[in-house]
């Protein structure tokens with residue numbers, strides 16, 4: 001049999017990337033990035049210019065097809081691999097990134113009738129405007145003693161499907177009515193590739209409160225939320241739910257023409273970005289925490305038992321790897337905070353100096369921030385620029401920096417933000433480790449470990465743990481390709497399970513980031529300060545962040 005390949009497509013927050021992978025060893029033969037033409041839509045709708053409210057974040061479904069149109073042919077061409085030898089394709093996506101379709105599978109925002117209604121568009125994972133609905137959902141679920149709540153760390157997030165659906169029903173009942181299916185974007189893209197709609201068990205489990213044995217919450221629960229939602233799961237959330245590692249279908253002739261692949265190529269069921277990354281770093285058993293580090297961080301961990309951990313995003317049976325409980329927690333902004341700083345808060349002299357030196361602003365700041373010792377900035381920050389996903393699960397929390405003086409430099413502020421995100425990760429690792437889901441090893445993948453070595457050293461020092469880094473430019477995409485290979489199966493040159501695929505294809509770098517004892521000691525003290533601020537602002541002692549947010553909303557009416 002000639003060498004066989006698979007393609008993985010990773011749909012991130014700002015761009016989609018395809019990678020063509022050799023199935024014998026996991027080598028990335030070619031990769032290509034397509035920035036989303038419409039990016040993240042968080043201020044106004046395209047064309048009409050209709051203004052969006054606070055905490056809105058939308059996307060354009062055609063951007064996802066653009067990734068297939070551009071990046072898939074590009075990796076085929078760059079690799080020189082024959083389309084016949086690409087035996088499978090898998091995708092991974094941000095989630096819950098929610099798309100509404102009519103009975104023909106057409107996104108509502110593609111239609112003239114709904115184009116000017118913000119609720120007709122894709123709600124990106126970081127759309128946080130359904131917080132009122134999430135709060136009500138959590139209160140009702142707690143009151144009714146719903147069994148599912150502890151599986152989601154005690155709170156369902158406003159980032160997820162049910163809160164987003166309910167927001168649409170409340171604010172645009174006509175859009176709710178016109179929707180035939182609420183889908184995860186990952187499932188919609190798969191339906192475009194195969195011509196048939198199936199849901200995947202991963203997003204259903206983590207983002208739509210679906211359980212392998214129990215299914216969705218009861219009709220009574222949905223009725224208690226809102227009588228109009230009573231039938232939601234059998235109507236607008238209907239659809240077969242297939243486990244990760246199964247085949248969704250085969251590439252249609254039309255999509256074969258568009259992508260350059262062969263009609264009939266095996267297509268895996270959709271997956272989530274962070275979840276796909278886990279086997280791609282070779283993690284297929286317990287005790288190994290994987291951080292998918294980019295715009296946000298997702299922390300992924302496998303366990304044998306179902307344990308309750310405060311503020312985790314969820315525990316789902318087979319949610320990452322078959323046979324294990326998959327645990328997820330996360331930070332809603334990490335790279336996004338650094339980007340905010342670079343875009344919105346850096347003085348002109350820094351931008352000019354970076355340009356003069358021919359380096360990016362991130363690099364300029366990092367080189368200077370690296371010259372400081374832990375503690376030397378005199379600053380500490382809370383990493384809540386986009387709310388707190390774990391362990392507080394509160395999107396209404398905001399950022400804090402303590403310790404500014406007239407002498408504070410931009411690179412000190414940048415370093416403080418890097419450290420703040422490391423403290424957020426430490427809080428999550430400790431929550432798992434101290435509550436029955438032990439963490440023995442830490443792995444990192446995603447864009448950030450490749451972009452910023454100082455950041456990785458700070459994470460090793462703050463967590464006092466050695467960090468292994470994926471030897472891959474596009475780890476989630478490699479994971480998606482593994483699932484594509486499993487969809488094709490061993491008989492066609494792929495694999496029969498993702499564990500087999502990981503054994504042959506996963507790679508981590510030899511060099512690791514090791515904690516430096518003197519840094520660890522200082523960070524222990526700084527982390528204590530972080531925890532004091534964390535609990536003071538985050539656990540109700542002082543709700544100033546929420547009062548400010550309410551004032552801001554009032555003032556901008």
Ligand SMILES: Nc1ncnc2c1ncn2[C@@H]1O[C@H](COP(=O)(O)OP(=O)(O)O)[C@@H](O)[C@H]1O
Nearest residue numbers: 012013014294295335336339362446447451452
């Ligand atoms: N040198 C750098 N140091 C730290 N963060 C960086 C650097 N360069 C870019 N970033 C951040 O990386 C993030 C993008 O991460 P990436 O993993 O590529 O994308 P995604 O989250 O879409 O998968 C952006 O938020 C950006 O601010």
Ligand SMILES: O=C(CO)[C@H](O)[C@H](O)COP(=O)(O)O
Nearest residue numbers: 012013094095125294295296
């Ligand atoms: O919640 C998620 C996964 O469960 C999102 O997909 C994630 O936080 C966004 O990912 P990225 O930072 O890679 O764009």
